[in-house]
Amino acid sequence: MAARRQWWASILSLVATLALASVPLPDMIAPLRPDWVAVVLLYWSLMAPRHFSLMTAFWMGIALDTLTGALLGQNALALLVIVYLADKFHLRLRVFPLSQLAITVLLLLGLYEFILFWIDGMAGRTVPLIERWLPPLTGTLVWCAMYMLFDRREREAPARL
Amino acid sequence: MSAQGRTGAGFGRSGFSMGVRFLLLAIACIALMLLDRREQHLVKVRQALSLVVYPVRVAVDFPFSAWHSLNDTFAARDALIAENREFRRERLETESRLQRLEVLERENERLRALLDSTARVGSRALVAEILSVDLDPYRQRLDLNRGLVDDVFVGQALIDAQGVVGQVVRVGPLTSEAVLITDADHAVPVSINRNGLRTIAVGTGDSGRLRLPYLTNNADIVVGDLLISSGLGGVFPAGYPVGRVLEITRRPDQAFAEVVAEPSSSLDRDREVLLVWQEAEDEPAAAEPASEAAVAEAH
Numbered sequence: 001m002a003a004r005r006q007w008w009a010s011i012l013s014l015v016a017t018l019a020l021a022s023v024p025l026p027d028m029i030a031p032l033r034p035d036w037v038a039v040v041l042l043y044w045s046l047m048a049p050r051h052f053s054l055m056t057a058f059w060m061g062i063a064l065d066t067l068t069g070a071l072l073g074q075n076a077l078a079l080l081v082i083v084y085l086a087d088k089f090h091l092r093l094r095v096f097p098l099s100q101l102a103i104t105v106l107l108l109l110g111l112y113e114f115i116l117f118w119i120d121g122m123a124g125r126t127v128p129l130i131e132r133w134l135p136p137l138t139g140t141l142v143w144c145a146m147y148m149l150f151d152r153r154e155r156e157a158p159a160r161l
Numbered sequence: 162m163s164a165q166g167r168t169g170a171g172f173g174r175s176g177f178s179m180g181v182r183f184l185l186l187a188i189a190c191i192a193l194m195l196l197d198r199r200e201q202h203l204v205k206v207r208q209a210l211s212l213v214v215y216p217v218r219v220a221v222d223f224p225f226s227a228w229h230s231l232n233d234t235f236a237a238r239d240a241l242i243a244e245n246r247e248f249r250r251e252r253l254e255t256e257s258r259l260q261r262l263e264v265l266e267r268e269n270e271r272l273r274a275l276l277d278s279t280a281r282v283g284s285r286a287l288v289a290e291i292l293s294v295d296l297d298p299y300r301q302r303l304d305l306n307r308g309l310v311d312d313v314f315v316g317q318a319l320i321d322a323q324g325v326v327g328q329v330v331r332v333g334p335l336t337s338e339a340v341l342i343t344d345a346d347h348a349v350p351v352s353i354n355r356n357g358l359r360t361i362a363v364g365t366g367d368s369g370r371l372r373l374p375y376l377t378n379n380a381d382i383v384v385g386d387l388l389i390s391s392g393l394g395g396v397f398p399a400g401y402p403v404g405r406v407l408e409i410t411r412r413p414d415q416a417f418a419e420v421v422a423e424p425s426s427s428l429d430r431d432r433e434v435l436l437v438w439q440e441a442e443d444e445p446a447a448a449e450p451a452s453e454a455a456v457a458e459a460h
Binding site: 015018019022023024025027030033053054055057058061062063066067069071072073074076077080081084087088119120123125131 | 179182183186187189190191192193194196197198203206207210211213214216217218220221225293294295299300302330331338346429
């Protein structure tokens, strides 16, 4: 019963993430929009790695591709890569203090953007380069906020150095 | 929740190790991208997927459309009366202009009959609402609330009250996706209304700007020239305003002038656009190359 409710909560949170990723923003702050799906999946794969699998990353990516009209598989591949890396190294990363975790997240989000950019380039689509740097930065801030809000583990056992 | 909470209950957990699963999924992604690249292999898959994400689109759009309808419901009486008066005045103006247009249309038909060329075809239009959904931030795209059920097709032209807006690039069952004329990957065949000079207007990625990169330094173009769709290429119906020339830079050391134009339609303010069906009688495209050849001969 509890597991079932949790399953529904997961689905709802993922759908809400997709909605966040496509809610219209004013032109002024639109370039600052974090990559919501990547941020949320990274949070789960670092904090509760067995909660969402690679399959979730794949389907979320496909949904995002459909929603944003990107090449089918583009976001899916980028999400797969960062979720795989986060999942693989989460044991090593979880002992990091927040500052180092934030740098790791920034690097992973940067990698995500880079893969998207690379695929755009190979597919011959013209995209600006400079604005690509902003979403990983805002995404990292959002990730840290989520960490401070939701992570109970830290309060129970302050294993910081 | 704890890390070892529910190992077996995830989505699609299989017996493979993590690395193998990652590789398989990554290969699947690459295969999808290769198939999707040419746009036609995955049309059915795309349509099915767009139906799956339809609820998300509607949910995101809902607060915005609700706000609009609320605004309509509670609009003040004075504002409505003022608006109504404005519309009446506009209608009068438009109708008087339309009378002249009808005479001109008749005349045009007669002249075309004399020249033995195909008549301009009538067109059908349908109002489509733009869904308030942000698509790829780096591209100028729109989501429309019309799809296959309304006979929308890929390559269909989109106009608004002021001019050409864009064209449909992908059609789902209930929604469709359009690209604006200002998208960096989009180009419209245009002609200059004043002298019929043909060229191509290319998008810049900025919703207030178009470029005309294929005009030589001595081309007859001045600031303020109206660009209309030329109908070449067969996507956009001929004769709709596309933009107005904003600035021209002629550099003696360059073969081509740098011409910037401003789109006529209010691309980033629209909430509704018109989908146009050109009812093709005899292919109008067949007549165009002939006239182009005539122009080339005249030169």
